[in-house]
Amino acid sequence: MSSDPKQDFASAARSEGARAARGTGALRTLRELVARLGPIIALLLLCAYLSIASPHFLKTDNMVNITRQSAITAILSVGQTLVILTAGIDLSVGAVAALSASAAAVLMTQRFIFLGLHFGPVGFVFGLAVALAVGALAGLLNGLIITKGRIPDFIATLGTVTIFRGVALLITGGLPVPSHITATELKGYLPHPIIWMGAGDIYGLPVAGLIAVVIVLFGWFLLRYSVLGRSIFAVGGNREAARVSGINIDRTKIAVYLLSGVIAAVAGVVLAGRMNSSNALMAEEENLRSIAAVVIGGTNLFGGEGGVFGSLIGAVIMGVLGNGLNLLSVSAFWQRIVQGTVIILVVMFDQWRRRRFPAAR
Numbered sequence: 001m002s003s004d005p006k007q008d009f010a011s012a013a014r015s016e017g018a019r020a021a022r023g024t025g026a027l028r029t030l031r032e033l034v035a036r037l038g039p040i041i042a043l044l045l046l047c048a049y050l051s052i053a054s055p056h057f058l059k060t061d062n063m064v065n066i067t068r069q070s071a072i073t074a075i076l077s078v079g080q081t082l083v084i085l086t087a088g089i090d091l092s093v094g095a096v097a098a099l100s101a102s103a104a105a106v107l108m109t110q111r112f113i114f115l116g117l118h119f120g121p122v123g124f125v126f127g128l129a130v131a132l133a134v135g136a137l138a139g140l141l142n143g144l145i146i147t148k149g150r151i152p153d154f155i156a157t158l159g160t161v162t163i164f165r166g167v168a169l170l171i172t173g174g175l176p177v178p179s180h181i182t183a184t185e186l187k188g189y190l191p192h193p194i195i196w197m198g199a200g201d202i203y204g205l206p207v208a209g210l211i212a213v214v215i216v217l218f219g220w221f222l223l224r225y226s227v228l229g230r231s232i233f234a235v236g237g238n239r240e241a242a243r244v245s246g247i248n249i250d251r252t253k254i255a256v257y258l259l260s261g262v263i264a265a266v267a268g269v270v271l272a273g274r275m276n277s278s279n280a281l282m283a284e285e286e287n288l289r290s291i292a293a294v295v296i297g298g299t300n301l302f303g304g305e306g307g308v309f310g311s312l313i314g315a316v317i318m319g320v321l322g323n324g325l326n327l328l329s330v331s332a333f334w335q336r337i338v339q340g341t342v343i344i345l346v347v348m349f350d351q352w353r354r355r356r357f358p359a360a361r
Helices: 005-053 060-085 093-109 124-148 153-172 192-199 207-225 227-237 239-244 249-275 286-296 308-327 332-356
Strands: 112-114 117-119
Touching: 005 308, 060 093, 060 207, 060 227, 060 249, 060 286, 060 308, 093 124, 093 153, 093 249, 093 286, 124 153, 124 192, 124 249, 192 207, 192 249, 207 227, 207 249, 207 308, 227 239, 227 249, 239 249, 286 308, 286 332, 308 332
Parallel strands: none
Antiparallel strands: 112 117
């Protein structure tokens, strides 16, 4: 029994369309999976190579060292992720970390006079509160300059990074704190809890790494479950649409930079504990390292796409790469070239992927 040729053609077309849709859906899923797992795959391949190239790589002491080295970048990358998701960038996170830690270290070791009253070195709790407050104020200043001054994020934070370093130099007198050069005025050591934060461990797990995980979880919760988190993605994804929908863009940007400053202060305190000292020029390379970690982790430099877990993986990749180059006795000069080349290649690949496979975004 024959059928209508038109109906047969339409049925065949529908079947072909359904198969194509299923194929496209499967391909899209595969692209999204690769996009999400790309940083993890890269980390595993890097670790596999280094474990073969160096017998010392997988030793417990080296793993602990990598964790402590990566923790600072991981903490800073959380604040940097929040900023970049709004299509901004913060070049001052390292300077904020140094300023916050230096201010706290001076107060915790230095005798000083305030309103005619003599104060001895303050305790850990007060010093930590001061560090967080300084970080919040620095971040707030960044946010206000950008939103009220209508200055691009890059230019504003490029200026404040110099200001914050200068203030830190004034506070410390250009010396590391504590400094035995002025032993009559200093206790000579930082409080033990700060040393524990940077160099201690809990059941063999580095405290610095645990703090980094807590900060990452905070960033994930903020982005996933809070109104501010939804506003961050909206502002970075489409600023005009966010404005029309009633989101206060300036308030969101200020909040993001303030949080970035507070998180940078935490990183500064942890770094001071690891070094058992604080100085105005520490964490100089962390500005670019934190940005690199965010980009390697898959966050779009133009905002609206990404997350903190990817940034954590990116920070670990940076730490493993640096550690591996040291184990392989690569010259410090060549290390800079290699790390810079890796960052450029990763960004190039990420931008190519986003143009070639839009569905993977």
